[in-house]
Amino acid sequence: MSSEPPALSVTGLYKKYGQFEVLKGLDLVLYPGAIHGLVGLNGSGKTTTLECILGLQDFDRGEIRVLGHGPRKLHAAQGKIVAIFDTPSLNPNLTVRQSLRQALLLSDGAARKPAEVEAQLGITKFSDFKIKNLSLGNKRRASIAHALLANPEIILLDEPFNGLDAGGVDEVLALIKDLNQKQGTSFLLSSHQLPYLEEICSHIAILHDGQIAASDEKSRLLGSVQSTIRIQTNDNHRAAKIIGQQAGLSLQTNTSTDILLVNSEKIGPADINRQLVEQGLAVSEIVAERASLDSLFRRITQKPNP
Amino acid sequence: MNLAVKGFIKALRSELLIARHTLGAWLVVLLPSVFISLQFLVVKMSETGAAARDSLLGQGGFDAIIANNAYGHFVDGLSMGLTLLGLLLVAQAAYSFSVDRDSGALRHLLIRCSSRRAVVLAKLLQLHLLALLAILLLIATSYLVSDSLWDFGPVVEDGFELIGEEEIASEIKLGLELALLPLPAAIAFGVLVSVAANSATQAVVSALGLSLVLDVFKGMLGEYAFYLYATFQPSLLDQSYLQDVGRLVRGYSDVLVDERFLELNQWVPLPALLILVVASLFVVQKRKV
Structure with missing residues (x-):
């Protein structure tokens, strides 16, 4: 385990939907520079966990700290944490370029230019297309471009490979590796695509029955099998x-x-x-x-x- | 700069960027002015036909005098434009928050720069800026088009001035002020529906439906209607003072002005606005986004 303070920590997280308790004391730690995969069955609470971390949902009990901030105060991290969701979540009435300009407004001193990020994601030719007119794969690329403008320290990705063709998946995997290695960006990835996670993640957490059933460095975890x-x-x-x-x-x-x-x-x-x-x-x-x-x-x- | 203020400013700038590039915002600003321009043209054509008929029949008199005076038309234009603007703003306000939640775009704002409350306040301010633009354009359009089709001046019958221009201007100013006072509350009502609704469609339908139902049934509320901001708004079933102004500036002497109504018009919209804003800020903290 790293001796550095965690970039993100979740302790004893409980969350109920009506009578159904989806999270029952979940503990999770993301260390700086790690690519942490969060895997679980459908309905196991992966997205709920991410939404609680991001302050988009309230939780019943537990503690969450992200870069020293509570979930409802993530904006205080000023763009150092971003998220890319399973459904592309950009304003459908803006073009790709307008959407990236909006991202610039939301960030404090964005380190990158929209054209540079568009080129990196291969969406330069769609720059003037409205988001609502893009294919799912290109919407996802636009979402990633939106997230990357501010050079965030932590990126949370919920099902990042959904809707992408094989080439698209390779691009996303290469991008994650690149950002992790060159800029030290930490990632928390929730996905069903176990082979992709196995390829890219440094750490894995398996969410089962509302708790983390196994979590460790990938090599140690797989070595235990x-x-x-x-x-x-x-x-x-x-x-x-x-x-x-x-x-x-x-x-x-x-x-x-x-x-x-x-x-x-x-x-x-x-x-x-x-x-x-x-x-x-x-x-x-x-x-x-x-x-x-x-x-x-x-x-x-x-x-x-x- | 305080982080909350910084977040609010970022959210506002983002809202203004979106408004600049979306059709809905442009419609709010332009449609009332376009609509009243067309209305003026239709009225002018209809008056021209009636004048030709009266000329053939050798009729005319007071009706012709007031038809030619631009002030009455100017006020009618303002009244119709504000009616339409009120509905458009309610719809746009209802759409504003709910569509961002539907598309997921709201999440980016909340994660990166603003609290939920700051986003709601930014949306409210952006909608007020849209309203301000629309009102300025509406006043300018109504004035210029009515000036080009009719003549501004005092209402004079048989050499006797029924109402002078100074008095007309002061009545129009008062009527316009009183008609504009409930507009912020209407916007806040739309935003409240937006944060409370489950989807953008539900929000827009609910906000417009409630506004129209309230308009239709406010007559049945008797005295209680005076405590609703909507009573003082120009509307399809208009009870606002601007409607009375339309008659006053035409020289009608039978307009009964209810002083209590004017007083309530000045005092009711502000508390309504505060209640609706506070309710929106409370609800947005409780809802999943």
């Missing part, structure tokens, strides 16, 4: 017995399937292969599966609720 080995032999039943007798190995599935999934703590696929062959089994497939955010996410969110 047991690696899985996929095995296929000419006699899976016998293979399962042999594997079951080995310390450090455990079967994930029953032997009735064509594939054996083995949780391995210490023994690698080469050793398992050697042992199975020595016992006279023909191994047709043996693959070590990398621990992924997807597998960790599934494991956590498929646990029965306490």
Whole structure:
């Protein structure tokens, strides 16, 4: 963990919609310079969390501090925190350029020029188009351009990849990396797109049942996941017995399937292969599966609720 | 500079930029003037036809004298223009906050530079600036067009001056002042509906609907109507003093001016404005944006 004071901290956040308690004591910390992914099932409260952080919704209990300010006083941070929402949220009656001029008015001494940001986002040719006439992808690009004018310290993104084609996703990923590396911008990203988050994030938090079920540096979090080995032999039943007798190995599935999934703590696929062959089994497939955010996410969110 | 004031100024500048580039704001400023210009042309054409008929029949007299005097038309133009402006401002005010919440644009203001209350106050001020522009244009248009179609001067019948220009000007000034006093409250009413409504469509329909319903039913409220700011506004069912001014400047002597009505016209709109603004500032703190 970083020793620097956090750029954003959420402590014991509770939020109810009527009788439904969506957040039940959520804790989250975003350190300066981190790209923190917030993942969760649909309706788990990701957007609610972001809206509470941004002061757009009231919460029942808890404490939120962003760059030293409370959520209803974020404007005191004077443009150092911005957000990009899942639905592009710019005035539909303004053109892209007018919208960027508006962003300049909202910022204290914007560091960048609208034309420069338009070029960076590839929307120069749409400069005189009204926001309402743009495609979803270009609206999102315009939203990002709007956010970037003031060189913010923290950017919150809610589902930033929605509605973008593969090229658009690559552009956004490259932009996030670039801003993070060159300007030290911190990001809190909420998304369902686990592979993208895994690629880009330095930290991951998994929101489940109203709380952060797991949160850490990505490498540490994924390192905690047991690696899985996929095995296929000419006699899976016998293979399962042999594997079951080995310390450090455990079967994930029953032997009735064509594939054996083995949780391995210490023994690698080469050793398992050697042992199975020595016992006279023909191994047709043996693959070590990398621990992924997807597998960790599934494991956590498929646990029965306490 | 105080952060709250700074945030308010940023929000106001943003509102003015949006107003400059959106059709709705331009309509508020221009439409009343365009509408009364067309109205003047229609009236002039109708009067020209009537005058030709009277000339053929050898008629004329007092009706012809007052028809040719521009002051009556000027006041009619102001009255009709302010009626339309009142409705447009209510609709624009109702649209202003709710459309920003619908589109999500409001979030940027709240996160980056302003508190909710500062945004509401900025919108109120921007709407008042629009109203001021529209009123100045309306007065200028009404004066210039009526001057080009009719003649300004005292109302004289058979060599006897029924009402002099000085008195006409002072009545018009009073009528205009009294008609303008409720306008800020009408704007604040639109803003209150805007912050309370769930969508821009709901806000505009509710604000216009309530304004029209109030106009229709204010006659049934009896004495209580005198405590509503809307009673003193020029409207479709006009009870405002400006309507009386329209008759006074034409030389009619049967206009009964209710002094209590004039007094309430001066005192009721301001508390109404304050109540509506405070209610808007309270509601906006409670609503999800």
